[in-house]
Structures are given as C-alpha cells and as structure tokens.
Amino acid sequence: MDQTEAAQPVTDESILRRIERLQLDYISSIDDGPLDNWPQFFTEKCLYTVVSRDNHSRGMELGVMRFESVGMLIDRATATQHAAVFAPRIIRHVLGPMIVDETGEGYRSRCNVVIYQTSPDGDTMLLMAAQYNDIIVELDGVLKFKEKRVVYDTHRIPDSIVYPL
Amino acid sequence: MDGIQTPLDKKDIWSDAGTTRVPYQIYQNPEIYAEELEHIFYGSSWNYVGLECEVPESGDYRRNFIGEREILMIRKNDGSISVVENRCAHRGAQLCQGLFGNTGAALMCPYHQWTYTLDGELTGMPFKRGIKGKGGLNSDFDMKTRGLTNLKVEILNGVVFASFDHDVVPLEEYLGPDMMQYFTRIFDGRGLRVVGYERQIIDCNWKLQMENLKDPYHAGILHLFLISFGLFRLDQESKCLVDDNKGHSVLMTIKDSEEGNEDTGGVRIAAPDFTLTDHDLIQPLLEFGDRISLSIQTLFPSLIIQAQCNTLATRHVLPKGPGSHELVWTFFGFEDDDDAMNDRRLRQANLMGSAGYVTLDDAEALEFSQLGLAGSPEDEVAVLEIGGKDCESNDHLVTESLIRGFYMRYRDVMGHGKAIT
Structure with a gap:
C-alpha cells in the first residue's frame, strides 16, 4: 500500500480506543457470530481482500476472497451459511497491537493477526499468520472499514478457508 | 504363496479386469504410493512444471516438484528453458530455496559452493586441487558424470512440461x-x-x-x-x-x-x-x-x-x-x-x-x-x-x-x- 506522505500518527486516545473496539467487534462477528453482522462493518462501496504475502509482494492482487461492496459481503455470508459443504469448525482471531495513522483517506490501521481453527474432534491448529491493513472512515458517527486488506504469510493454506478473516 | 495374499500382489488388489471397483488400498498403502512415484511421476510421463512467463529473465527460476522430487525450471542465457533436479550432486543439499528467484549465470550450492551451468553440468568447486598440493579431489574425479539430474523439456504454447525419461514419447503424441x-x-x-x-x-x-x-x-x-x-x-x-x-x-x-x-x-x-x-x-x-x-x-x-x-x-x-x-x-x-x-x-x-x-x-x-x-x-x-x-x-x-x-x-x-x- 502507498504510504501517503501526509500520514500522521493518531495520538487521541479516544479515537484509538474506538478503532480498537471496531476491530474487536469485527472479529467477534466472525468468531462468535452471527456472520450476518459481518458485512455491516464495511462502507457500501468497499474493498475486502485476502491476499497471500507471496502474491502481494510481487504486485499480484489475486486474493482467496475479493469483495468490492457490502452486497458481495452479504452474498459471502449467505453462501457460507446456506450454500456450502464443510466440516464444522471454530475460528479464533487474536489481534496484536494496532498502529494507527491519519491520512487524507481516513484512518490507516495496521495490526498483526493470528487465526486458530478448531476441528470437530477438538484439535486446534494455526490457520494463518497475517496482517490487517485497513482504511477506516467515520460515517454518521460510526467507524467503518473502507478497505480491509488481509495479507497472510501462511501461503500454504491447511485445507480450506471457510469463514472470512 | 501359502494361501495368504499380501496387498502387494498388486495385480490381485483389483477384483476384476475392469475399473468399476477401485481398491481403497491404493489411497493409503505406502508401498503402492512409493511405486506410483517411481512408475508414474519418475517414469515415462510428461509433468507440468510451470509457465514460461514465470521465468522471463536469464537466470530466473521457479522451484517446483515432480512427485516428491524437487526441480528447478530455469531460463537460460540463450532464452531456452532447462529443468534440473534441485539437489547438489555432491552431498544432496537443496540448491535453491525460494519458490522463485534468480540464480545468475550459474547454479551454486550454498553448502560447499559446487557450481553448475544452468543445464546442470558441474563446472567447479572450491579447493578442487586442495591447498599446497594437499587435499582436494583426485585427478581421476570425472566432472562430466557428476552433474545435476537434467530432465527432458518440452514447451507447448508457453506451458512447460518435463520428464525424467529422456526416451518419453513427444508431448504432442502423449496428449x-x-x-x-x-x-x-x-x-x-x-x-x-x-x-x-x-x-x-x-x-x-x-x-x-x-x-x-x-x-x-x-x-x-x-x-x-x-x-x-x-x-x-x-x-x-x-x-x-x-x-x-x-x-x-x-x-x-x-x-x-x-x-x-x-x-x-x-x-x-x-x-x-x-x-x-x-x-x-x-x-x-x-x-x-x-x-x-x-x-x-x-x-x-x-x-x-x-x-x-x-x-x-x-x-x-x-x-x-x-x-x-x-x-x-x-x-x-x-x-x-x-x-x-x-x-x-x-x-x-x-x-x-x-x-x-x-x-x-x-x-x-x-x-x-x-x-x-x-x-x-x-x-x-x-x-x-x-x-x-x-x-x-x-x-x-x-x-x-x-x-x-x-x-x-x-x-x-x-x-x-x-x-x-
């Protein structure tokens, strides 16, 4: 992602707390559900991509998921719940500390994330190590993701990715 | 045989001459798996190794596998493509570690710096003649027979295939x-x-x-x-x-x-x-x-x-x-x-x-x-x-x-x- 020259570190504690809460509510919509809440964290026109670091570092945009509107996110949530066949599993996101800058586009938030997956038999494995690169804007007093780029290091994915990340 | 058939009587694991019954053994028996690698992947088959556009510049490589053997698809100086096994002929070390990279004008093992052409011919190694006449290789060491495994290559409209068998039928006939x-x-x-x-x-x-x-x-x-x-x-x-x-x-x-x-x-x-x-x-x-x-x-x-x-x-x-x-x-x-x-x-x-x-x-x-x-x-x-x-x-x-x-x-x-x- 371009580092906008005008980026300034955000030091306002209340904004930092709100952005942290947004991220925690976001992962909770996936980990704890209901998944129908997941699209509401995005602006109507948005970019949600999940791209391997391998592709990203070579300038390739291809992602395992790529959605450009809330509608596409709703379709993913619907399909995952009603039109997909997979073994049940529990997903658990763990976020690292966030680095937040203010830019002309909005707040730019970056943080590390590891995602664990637990099988029906009770085995927990690391699904991926990744980084969130987000652009967050405030609309009518509510913070939303205008962009969420999940760049994952674990580019040999164990089996499949069922839920959003 | 005294009555007990082992699963390795492989002709017999198929219950008849057709293929409407596929024995579950072939999905899990390690000995059958080992034979698949040998007969299918390392035998007279054409295996996909990549796209020509993945290695545009001289020295570019893509590391890949045929069966479980690691190979490198390399763009040579003359623009053609070679495929060699990614295993040093000295003591077996992996030559290239990245999935993609550029190896320059020669392939060099990181362990003892044995060096090969991009076709896999051994060209040299440090202290070949030892130090002050001591050590090194004997004069009867034959560099020519100690290259990397070189595979037969065919390219079809930008898609690169390779075979361990240099006598394999031409790709077009294979398809x-x-x-x-x-x-x-x-x-x-x-x-x-x-x-x-x-x-x-x-x-x-x-x-x-x-x-x-x-x-x-x-x-x-x-x-x-x-x-x-x-x-x-x-x-x-x-x-x-x-x-x-x-x-x-x-x-x-x-x-x-x-x-x-x-x-x-x-x-x-x-x-x-x-x-x-x-x-x-x-x-x-x-x-x-x-x-x-x-x-x-x-x-x-x-x-x-x-x-x-x-x-x-x-x-x-x-x-x-x-x-x-x-x-x-x-x-x-x-x-x-x-x-x-x-x-x-x-x-x-x-x-x-x-x-x-x-x-x-x-x-x-x-x-x-x-x-x-x-x-x-x-x-x-x-x-x-x-x-x-x-x-x-x-x-x-x-x-x-x-x-x-x-x-x-x-x-x-x-x-x-x-x-x-």
Whole structure:
C-alpha cells in the first residue's frame, strides 16, 4: 500500500480506543457470530481482500476472497451459511497491537493477526499468520472499514478457508 | 504363496479386469504410493512444471516438484528453458530455496559452493586441487558424470512440461489430438501472464484430487453455491472426452444458444431464495470464440487446466505421502487482457481456490473421503458404476467414465494388469 506522505500518527486516545473496539467487534462477528453482522462493518462501496504475502509482494492482487461492496459481503455470508459443504469448525482471531495513522483517506490501521481453527474432534491448529491493513472512515458517527486488506504469510493454506478473516 | 495374499500382489488388489471397483488400498498403502512415484511421476510421463512467463529473465527460476522430487525450471542465457533436479550432486543439499528467484549465470550450492551451468553440468568447486598440493579431489574425479539430474523439456504454447525419461514419447503424441485441441483452445499461443497463486494442503491421496475433476456427477450435487445461484446444472448441454489411452480427459458445459447476450451468459437463478445481491461478482464473457462456458481438462498424471467463466488456472497436484497432497493454483490471463478482463479474473477467482465458493466444498469432501476410507479392510473398494462400466466419451454429465478411464491408464502404467472394460 502507498504510504501517503501526509500520514500522521493518531495520538487521541479516544479515537484509538474506538478503532480498537471496531476491530474487536469485527472479529467477534466472525468468531462468535452471527456472520450476518459481518458485512455491516464495511462502507457500501468497499474493498475486502485476502491476499497471500507471496502474491502481494510481487504486485499480484489475486486474493482467496475479493469483495468490492457490502452486497458481495452479504452474498459471502449467505453462501457460507446456506450454500456450502464443510466440516464444522471454530475460528479464533487474536489481534496484536494496532498502529494507527491519519491520512487524507481516513484512518490507516495496521495490526498483526493470528487465526486458530478448531476441528470437530477438538484439535486446534494455526490457520494463518497475517496482517490487517485497513482504511477506516467515520460515517454518521460510526467507524467503518473502507478497505480491509488481509495479507497472510501462511501461503500454504491447511485445507480450506471457510469463514472470512 | 501359502494361501495368504499380501496387498502387494498388486495385480490381485483389483477384483476384476475392469475399473468399476477401485481398491481403497491404493489411497493409503505406502508401498503402492512409493511405486506410483517411481512408475508414474519418475517414469515415462510428461509433468507440468510451470509457465514460461514465470521465468522471463536469464537466470530466473521457479522451484517446483515432480512427485516428491524437487526441480528447478530455469531460463537460460540463450532464452531456452532447462529443468534440473534441485539437489547438489555432491552431498544432496537443496540448491535453491525460494519458490522463485534468480540464480545468475550459474547454479551454486550454498553448502560447499559446487557450481553448475544452468543445464546442470558441474563446472567447479572450491579447493578442487586442495591447498599446497594437499587435499582436494583426485585427478581421476570425472566432472562430466557428476552433474545435476537434467530432465527432458518440452514447451507447448508457453506451458512447460518435463520428464525424467529422456526416451518419453513427444508431448504432442502423449496428449493425443483431442487433448491437443482443447489444450490449444486455451493456450492458443498468446502471451500469458500470471494473475496470482494459491496453495493449499489437502489431506487426501493425490488421486482423489484428480478424480474430483473427472467427476461431473458431483458438481451438480455437492456445489450448493452453483446450484442455488443457478450457475451449473447437470442437464446442461455438455461433453466429456477421454483420450485413446483413457488417462487424460476434458469435460465441458456449453451455454444454451438461446440464453441472453454474452455479457451475462451463464448466470441464471435456480432457487429464488438465493439470488446474488451483487451480480458484479460473476459477469462472465465468453472469450474463446465458442459457447463453452466451463472446461476442465485433466492431463495424466497430475495437471488440471480450468476455465470456469473467466477464471483460468492450472491446478498442479503435488503428492505428499499417501494421505496428503499440495494443490498449487496458478491463475493466469493473457498479455492482451484489458482492465475489464483483469477485473473479471480477479472477481471470479472468488469461485476458486482454498476459499472458493465452489472449490471449498471439494477440499472438504476430499478430506471426508480420506478420513472415511482410512483403515478400511484390505478388500474394500470404491464403486464406480455411474454412467455404466465403460470409459468412453459422453454427451452428458451423470457419469464416472472419466474416473474409470484414469484407472485404466493407472493400471497399465503401474503394471497392475491391463484393464479392459
């Protein structure tokens, strides 16, 4: 992602707390559900991509998921719940500390994330190590993701990715 | 033999001369797996190694696998491509570690700096004559016989294949005329470009992955997304073709001629409960001058070439022991793609790969298969009689004839007794 020259570190504690809460509510919509809440964290026109670091570092945009509107996110949530066949599993996101800058586009938030997956038999494995690169804007007093780029290091994915990340 | 047959009487693990019964042993027995590597992957087969466009500059390499042996596809100084094994002829160290990289004018082992040409010929090593006359190699050491394993290479419209057997039949003959026709339908000689990669480890035998792409029967049943959103129907006009040796195949669906204009072709809503909220996700454009909306070609032993809507990809199956494999997806397009086509390829990739609306189901179902057959009694078998018992081409999708064909070829190559239908 371009580092906008005008980026300034955000030091306002209340904004930092709100952005942290947004991220925690976001992962909770996936980990704890209901998944129908997941699209509401995005602006109507948005970019949600999940791209391997391998592709990203070579300038390739291809992602395992790529959605450009809330509608596409709703379709993913619907399909995952009603039109997909997979073994049940529990997903658990763990976020690292966030680095937040203010830019002309909005707040730019970056943080590390590891995602664990637990099988029906009770085995927990690391699904991926990744980084969130987000652009967050405030609309009518509510913070939303205008962009969420999940760049994952674990580019040999164990089996499949069922839920959003 | 004194009455007890071991599973290694391999001709006998097949209950008859046909391929409607596939013994579960072949998905889990480590000795059978070892023989597959030897006879199939390291034998007289042509194996996919990559696309020429992945190594544009002199010294560029892509590291890959044939069976479980690591190989390097390298662009040489004269512009041609070599494929060598990624194992130093000295003491076996891996030469290159990156998936991609540039090795410069020579290959050098990082351990003792033994150095090779990009064709794998050994050219030198440090202290060859020792220090002050002491140590080093004896004068009878033959550099010429100590090179890297060099593979036979053929390139077909930008796609690179290699074989450990230098006496293998030419690639075009290996594929046969029908498979050539559909291969060159997609790889038509235009310059290729890589759109991106996906890799996933799926814990099932590599052959189950190949079977999945030879099984149109499952596509209209398992893939609820395709069914619910009306993207695939088992009653579509379709074709399944097998080659003369039965190991390769291509299956395709053909867009109804009365169906709308080409910009939205193929999308119809079967279940009113599920309509896509945002149709921009799938706006396919027929791009090969025919009405084929989906084609899946499988080339023996382990390559799948997929064109579903505008997602074009090679899927390369890398065996990792009897119970696992890696699936490497190389999504590609053409150098002359415009921005709109690039966007289509990126969006429609949502259907494919490890999180794909369609292929997520496959990876899951394939692991269910391996888990289900694990530890089965030695004489248990899969039953493949959908669409009859033969291995012929069809004009419908409710058939397992392509899988039966795969095992005809498999039995032949493995020396498991020539199968007959």
